[in-house]
Amino acid sequence: MEVKERILEQASQMFLRFGIRSITMDEIAESLGMSKRTLYEHFSNKEELLTECIEFQYRENLKLRDDIEKAFGDDPLEIFHQHFRQVIIIINSIHPSYISDLQKYYGHIWRKHIKSKQEENIAFTTEQIERGKAQGIFRQDVDADILSRAVHMAMQLMGSPDIFPETRYSRTEVFRQVTLNFIRGMATAEGMAMVDEKFKA
Amino acid sequence: MEVKERILEQASQMFLRFGIRSITMDEIAESLGMSKRTLYEHFSNKEELLTECIEFQYRENLKLRDDIEKAFGDDPLEIFHQHFRQVIIIINSIHPSYISDLQKYYGHIWRKHIKSKQEENIAFTTEQIERGKAQGIFRQDVDADILSRAVHMAMQLMGSPDIFPETRYSRTEVFRQVTLNFIRGMATAEGMAMVDEKFKA
Numbered sequence: 001m002e003v004k005e006r007i008l009e010q011a012s013q014m015f016l017r018f019g020i021r022s023i024t025m026d027e028i029a030e031s032l033g034m035s036k037r038t039l040y041e042h043f044s045n046k047e048e049l050l051t052e053c054i055e056f057q058y059r060e061n062l063k064l065r066d067d068i069e070k071a072f073g074d075d076p077l078e079i080f081h082q083h084f085r086q087v088i089i090i091i092n093s094i095h096p097s098y099i100s101d102l103q104k105y106y107g108h109i110w111r112k113h114i115k116s117k118q119e120e121n122i123a124f125t126t127e128q129i130e131r132g133k134a135q136g137i138f139r140q141d142v143d144a145d146i147l148s149r150a151v152h153m154a155m156q157l158m159g160s161p162d163i164f165p166e167t168r169y170s171r172t173e174v175f176r177q178v179t180l181n182f183i184r185g186m187a188t189a190e191g192m193a194m195v196d197e198k199f200k201a
Numbered sequence: 202m203e204v205k206e207r208i209l210e211q212a213s214q215m216f217l218r219f220g221i222r223s224i225t226m227d228e229i230a231e232s233l234g235m236s237k238r239t240l241y242e243h244f245s246n247k248e249e250l251l252t253e254c255i256e257f258q259y260r261e262n263l264k265l266r267d268d269i270e271k272a273f274g275d276d277p278l279e280i281f282h283q284h285f286r287q288v289i290i291i292i293n294s295i296h297p298s299y300i301s302d303l304q305k306y307y308g309h310i311w312r313k314h315i316k317s318k319q320e321e322n323i324a325f326t327t328e329q330i331e332r333g334k335a336q337g338i339f340r341q342d343v344d345a346d347i348l349s350r351a352v353h354m355a356m357q358l359m360g361s362p363d364i365f366p367e368t369r370y371s372r373t374e375v376f377r378q379v380t381l382n383f384i385r386g387m388a389t390a391e392g393m394a395m396v397d398e399k400f401k402a
Contacts, residue, residue: 115363146370146378150355153364157354162316164350177347181386192393 004042007032008056011049016057019097020050021105050106054113065124076128077137077183077191081198084179091171099159100166114156122148129186137191151182205243208233209257212250217258220298221251222306251307255314262287266325277329278338278384278392282399285380292372300360301367315357323349330387338392352383 001009010032014023025046029039043049064086072078102110122145129144158164158174180199187195202210211233215224226247230240244250265287273279303311323346330345359365359375381400388396 118364142382143374143378146365146375147382149364150359150375150379150382153358153361154351154355157358158351160354163319163354164347169347173344174347174351177344178351181343181348181351182382183386184388185382185384185386187385189393192390 003034003038005056007039007042007049008053012053012057015050015053016094016098019095020046020101022097025049047106047109051109051113054109058113058117074131076132076135077194077198079128080179080183084176084199087175087179088172091175096166099171100161103159103161118152122152125151132186132191136188137194138186139188142186147182147186151178154178154182204235204239206257208240208243208250209254213254213258216251216254217295217299220296221302223298226250248307248310252310252314255310259314259318275332277333277336278395278399280329281380281384285377285400288376289373292376297367300372301362304360304362319353323353326352333387333392337389338395339387340389343387348383348387352379355379355383 007028011023011028014028014031025039026036028049029036032039043052065083068079068082068086072082125148126144129138129142129148132138133140133142133144155175155178158171158178164171164174180195183195183199184192208229212224212229215229215232226240227237229250230237233240244253266284269280269283269287273283326349327345330339330343330349333339334341334343334345356376356379359372359379365372365375381396384396384400385393
């Protein structure tokens with residue numbers, strides 16, 4: 001693996017496990033067994049490293065998405081279900097400080113990232129909904145583009161401490177409730193039985 | 202009617218019909234047949250007038266909500282349906298400039314208002330969902346508080362030009378799609394038939 005890639009993988013792991021503020025460039029260099037100087041040759045500061053870590057994680061998620069699509073490409077409910085499981089695994093493995101640090105101190109980086117990937121992610125969901133409509137799983141009068149946009153919007157706000165303070169709400173449960181309600185809302189009578197079977201706890 | 206109340210009613214109408222920026226304090230005074238000086242005795246500037254207009258409209262909506270609750274208090278689906286119809290009437294009667302002016306130039310006022318009423322509005326929706334669960338219309342595993350928060354969050358963002366640019370999306374259709382999907386998502390098999398009957402186009 002290229003040095004840069006190795007740094008991104010290690011730094012991502014450390015940020016996700018311990019939060020962003022609590023990890024220094026020194027500690028990242030040390031854990032990689034490299035000098036601070038080598039680290040700074042690749043990333044001129046922590047913000048730059050974090051920005052590229054977020055891109056790195058996104059690329060990793062895209063690989064996973066491709067794998068899921070290869071395996072279940074013609075089954076939109078299974079694709080939603082696999083993503084659903086994947087997100088729950090990710091939420092449960094992230095240190096709460098990672099999300100609150102991102103919101104409090106690096107919001108500009110996160111917003112820029114989300115914005116740059118927004119249309120691509122919405123298009124992916126729209127495609128799955130359209131496929132579900134063609135298969136009779138989802139209602140014909142569902143506007144796939146509008147609902148895809150609405151749910152992506154809701155997902156982005158799920159971490160908002162204003163609406164879901166993390167001391168009172170489990171992120172997993174919020175995600176589960178919103179996702180399941182979103183998919184059930186689109187389902188036809190035939191689709192509903194399939195959704196409830198697939199997503200039962 | 203008290204002078205202040207009369208100003209709020211007239212100014213609200215003018216803002217909603219023509220937008221905020223295009224209406225001056227002069228024009229408001231003139232349309233009320235009062236001097237500019239009298240107007241300024243009640244509201245020291247346009248921002249203050251707008252802030253109180255928003256509160257005035259909110260109070261008017263609360264009256265409507267009370268009427269709806271008095272008439273259909275034990276029928277949560279009908280309450281949702283009446284609100285749904287009411288919001289569509291409001292969306293269709295508002296000049297697009299009112300919303301874009303509010304977002305672009307008076308966002309601080311709007312956000313403060315929304316925030317101050319947020320918990321009260323969420324609690325109202327939560328109560329309807331709980332009633333629907335008790336009646337077997339909505340699923341037992343619906344978390345009324347979480348879904349109520351999520352849908353209020355989505356409603357707030359519906360006007361976001363970033364996600365739903367107003368030249369491409371009809372506000373009415375976005376609202377219709379999101380609301381119907383939200384309610385269907387919660388419905389039991391028995392509830393679903395009632396929802397689809399009530400909300401059919």
